[in-house]
Amino acid sequence: MNTLFDKIWDSHVVTTVEDGPTQLYIDRLYCHEVTSPQAFAGLRARGIDVFRPEKVYCMPDHNTPTHDQDKPIEDAISKTQVDTLTKNAKDFGLTHFGMMNPKNGIIHVVGPERGLTLPGMTIVCGDSHTSTHGALGTVAFGIGTSEVEMVLSSQCILQSKPKTMRISVEGKLNEGVTAKDVALYIISKVTTGGATGYFVEYAGEAIYSLSMEGRLTLCNLSIEMGARGGIIAPDDAAIEYLRNREYAPKGEEWDKAVAYWKTLKSDADAVFDKDVLFHAEDIEPMITYGTNPGMGMGISENIPVMESIPEAGRISYAKSLDYMGLEAGQSLLGKKIDYVFLGSCTNGRIEDFRVFASLVKGKKKAADVIAWLVPGSWEVDKQIRREGLDKIFEEAGFALRQPGCSACLAMNDDKVPAGKYAVSTSNRNFEGRQGPGARTLLASPLVAAAAAVTGVITDPRKLL
Template identity: 60%
Template sequence: MIHQNQGKTLVEKIWDDHVVKSEEGFPDILYIDTHLIHEVTSPQAFDGLRKRGLPVFRPQQTVATADHNVPTLNQHLPIAEELSRYQVDMLTKNCAEFGVELYGLGHPYQGIVHVIGPELGITQPGKTMVCGDSHTSTHGAFGAIAFGIGTSQVEQVFATQCLLLQKPKTMKIEVNGELGKGVGAKDIILYIIAQISAAGGTGYFIEYAGSTIRSLSMEERMTICNMSIEMGARGGLIAPDQTTFDYVKGRQFAPKGEDWDIALDYWKTLYSDEHAKFDAVLEFHAKDIAPMITYGTNPGMGMGINDNIPSKLAQPETEQPSFQKALDYMGFLDNQPILGKPVDYVFIGSCTNSRIEDLREVADFVKGKQKDPNVEVWIVPGSKQVEAQAIEEGLDQIFQSAGFQLREPGCSACLGMNEDKIPAGKYCVSTSNRNFEGRQGPNARTMLVSPLTAAAAAVTGKITDVRELLS
């Protein structure tokens, strides 16, 4: 497993280790170590196997959970929404029929697929990981090649544990320096996307590097890698280091004993060599990053919280109509400040920001404070384990005292695919990853922020610079 060749990027090292067959002019056949599935993109793939009389080739490398369609209140009761109930029931039946491990509703490991993989130690450095979900890049935080796939590819992995893929281009994004007060991982990634646009990473696999990135915890790194897809990238990853190894060690499915030592020796080879060549390199400075907020209908339409919305005339002429359409949808004007804008809902959750550190940060900030009476606040933990830990640490009591509702795990109001929808025309300050038209429900208006900025909006009832509230 040790690499003799000099000058390889981290992506190339992992990719080359997993190529089953490579021929000039054809896609590579890439072996997939771990296949994560949920109820939305797996039913058609299971049906495809059924029609062809095929089993799941390596069921022990497939892990399933229910997350997109699950309610986040009263999970012990049957799901009220008919389509959601049907999809979750189908996942249960399919997993039973094909011998796939399922962490369904009621299971202590149930949760958002990109939260449970890391916390269970399934996600490990050097792996190839796929899921029929665009935010699979989250797992790249561990130094893994992880990316979302379509339903036909889900079927391919079921049948062969391999995929036909073109080797991606590589981009290095360096962030150096110390972050200011009130600025976190979510602000870093929103800042990068605002700088390079929602298409700036198209065709690339991105490696995040630099002193700012290295200083982040594993959960913060997951937030960064999670949103790689929002700049058009195939995926994003961070070279594993001691922070990574300490996080993985001792988890449920992490290697143990002698296997741990062998794995660790390999993981320590997983970095981009000094003379590795990237197809593109970008550099940013932590001191330039303020608490961020989006004002439009794609994650690239973001700005520092104290800035004014950009001018339509400053946009390329071809993009002016779509820019105006986004502002019309949001009910905003160009050149307008967003600070002080009243909000209706605050959603803290999703595969971007629903881990225990996110919940701790919010609880720490709101302790002794009250939510604004005009704001509804939902806190949705990313998994049953996060929920249990939050309760054990007494965070639920802090949230309750502040008027925040701690719900049960699921994708929730990240996307309008379950019961947790934002009503039409209402403004939601959200820690999720997408602010597309109707993403949180028909005609809902979404502003993406960090957990800290969301908490500030919850207690003030309006868009607030959290730095002014931090002692």
Template identity: 50%
Template sequence: MSDKQNLFNKVWDLHTVGTLPSGLDQLFVGLHLIHEVTSPQAFEMLRERGLKVLAPERTVATVDHIVPTDVQSRPFNDMLAEQMMSAIEKNCQEFGVTLMDLKDSRQGIVHAVGPEQGLTQPGMTIACGDSHTSTHGAFGTIAFGIGTSQVAYVLSTQTLAMSRPKVRRVVVNGELAPGVFAKDVILYIIRKLGVKGGIGYAYEFAGEVFDRMTMEERMTVCNMSIEGGARCGYINPDQTTVDYLEGRPFAPQGEEFEKAAEWWLSLASGEDAEFDDEVVFNAAEIEPTVTWGINPGQSVGINENIPAVSAFPQEEQVGVQEALEFMELEAEQSMNGVKIDVAFIGSCTNGRISDLREAATLVKGHKVADGVKALVVPGSQLIAKQAEKEGLDKIFIDAGFEWREAGCSMCLAMNPDKLKGREMCASSSNRNFKGRQGSPTGRTLLMSPAMVAAAAIRGEVTDVREFSAVPA
């Protein structure tokens, strides 16, 4: 491999089976993750064609999207959810695919399960019928979200037909201020580059800020790269990556791990690596961030005001006005003090143990504001178990939060956890589109888990740095 190759192109070339007549590359998929929502139709397509799952050993299923997080007894009250659950149980048994269901202690959100089980490893290609598969890029993988027909294609061929995107290096140097988290970093990047800025690109996140991040923080950043229009996002593997994976159930063991680690580290983009584009940001300019609109790029720092409509390019002004009217906000107003009805901590973006610790640090000794419904939903059963071992569940419950079972919950709201009417939700999830949280008229403000905790306590959007116990 050339020293001038970045990690993305190294991994792409290693997994290219051939070039199709259409000009698309046929990529071998090292790991295929599936869940109960986008897989039923794909398995049915296999049955109709008399096909098998080509590599069941490279296919792993879990349940997360439609899973209730309060009462999980079967059959589910929602019959469509019950049908989806029954379908994935039947399909995995029939086609020989490993399923981490509700009875399995490894169950959780698909993008939490892969990393914590050591299924996600540097240098892999990963596919999943879920747009936030980019999460796995935190490990130096090329990870793509795919559609249902592509899920069937991967199940039957273990390959994907794709065009190679360009690679943009996104550098953030300097030090983050206290109270500024990985979620703030990626919201800032999306705001600056735009929700369509990454179209046609893979993002390589680099620089001092990402070098210092934990793996869980890196997952938050890569998770939302798709919200900036990028096909995927990744961070080069380093010793932090190696240390995280060591001892994980599906990671290599003993001498094999040492060999694997050496190869993983060799994949990182070198100093001479070439990129199609590069942008550089200063960490000192990033502050706690909150969205005000109806896409993740419509955000401001907590001490900034929403820009005037005229400050946006003319082609965006109609959409900006639509967002303000839907959210019942005004141009040039501050987000500080905006009232909330619901607070949600969870999702594949921010439902990991470090997220829960950060929020619990803020919550301890406080009470949820009157009239606010507050939920904490761990990303997996193992995360829930660890949080309960540390007493985080008790901190949340004592403060007035609801402590739930693992699942996607109030992110996509394909389960009972939904907004009602015009409720305003402070959310640690990844999308603030109209109707995203289950109500066509519900409103979503994206922010870090610590900011959600602060909003839950005050009953309004609040600068997390006003609390004495701001997590470092």
């Protein structure tokens, strides 16, 4: 009667504190440059080493520029953070994929594509979008800096066990609907706090119809409805995705691993603390209009009128629309935009670039739109070039940038100016997230591509 989450969690329990947290063993710690410096400083202050260095993988991604990565970083703060990670990895003997290393990229893109993320694992990183890795059947969640130090020093973490929620999406997805649309739809219905305290398992026909890249996108956004993480039971598609990946098991070890992975599913009679059901046919291409990912709607819909908002939320709702320069009841179709961003740990994988290319092929970028196309890793960059997608982009007037988190968050040079509208495939549309005063409209690569070639918010189904 166990859920998949329970099976993985329970098999990693070291001890349980009475009326307190669980001491959980961690299989993999990913470290980037922003949330790790104080953790390493803590180890030095205590005079201790990393307990299991072979379980830790480090790479910079948030602060890396997306051009001229072979030259010194110009921004002093970014340079310090990236250099500090290099030094910490060297001092503590950790695997480090630095800038220009062919294995570098956004940590949540690199982990799965290298086969470092494997079903049945517990995975943590000082980054909220660690939930991404749950797409491969892992219990993966973001942690704070003090917890990063805890894992570095003991390979364990103290955590209270979350409740479980199953979100099922049944039926077949409509044309033009991607994993990003499914995620934004779910968040708009569950709300940004509706899954707080839960670990979500995604199930249903529509979920299993998604590619592995799509599932990574869906699990990536679990945190945006307050969930501790998201997980999808590994099926044949997940196993095929991992076959021959660099760090995946080989030979007999592979056969043993696959046999174990096939056991990783919730029991038929498993009871979840909460069960939620959605229907695929209700989902159309989505776009956000506000300042949190839950403020989303179908692209053909209008922004909700004030009367439909619960009274307690009306002041913040009005404030959000004011920041965005939008009005209740308004349609976004035909709204002029200034920037388009394709990338991030949400939509920086090869499939996202294929989807974008499929729509812009034979068309031209709108003259007054600035577009940033940023692969999630050097491996994705290599795939783009191998498949000739770079030529499609070039002919349409788009240029590829170098891998990194880029315009997902204002921690590097790729900032959206105040008052400008950006259709973004990233994960957050908070005030100032893409730059002070920037106005972010979250959408799928397909919706972003449609906006990039028309210069306005456009239903991509009209261009397919």
